Amino acid sequence: MIKLIAGLPEHVIGFELSGKVSAEDYEKVLMPAVDAATAGGQKIGLLYHITPEFEKYEFEAMWDDAKxxxxxxxxxxxxxxxxxxxxxxxxxxxxxxxxxxQVRVFDQAGLAAAREWLAE
Structure with a gap:
């Protein structure tokens, strides 16, 4: 499942991934949100939070991620x-x-630090 994260700065979009992540999750949640956030041509920050409840990506979801x-x-x-x-x-x-x-990886304990880094 993919959920949009609320409460981020205007120039940052965020997603929380948990359980099994499907292509449908990408097509209904992530892709439209990214398309909308980038429609004006501005550069944005992306927060990609893969929670401890994450189980797996379906193959089609990994392909959608690359697209x-x-x-x-x-x-x-x-x-x-x-x-x-x-x-x-x-x-x-x-x-x-x-x-x-810039791309950085944070552990679960670093979620707040990731949000701060993106807000800079």
Whole structure:
């Protein structure tokens, strides 16, 4: 499941991922929110909080994640990924260099620090 995070600064959009994340979650929640936030052409911050309740991505969801990233490649100012899931932390650290803007990984205890970093 993907839920939009409320209460973030205007230039930051955030999502909370938990349980099983499906392509439908991306198509109904994440993609429309990202499209709306980037419609004016401004660079935005992205908070991607993968909660301890996260179980897995469906294959189609991982594909949708890649499509969103590439479709909005020039839109990202900062990306903060908050997770304790080792394979996701490793993936972001390994491939984050390919994303424009700054990419940082935070553990669950660093959620507040991630929000502060994005708000700067």
């Amino acid at each position: 969103v990233g590439f479709r909005h490649l020039a839109s990202w100012k900062k990306i903060a990924v908050v997770t304790d899931v080792d394979w996701i932390r490793w993936s972001v650290k390994s491939f984050g260099f390919a994303m424009p803007g």
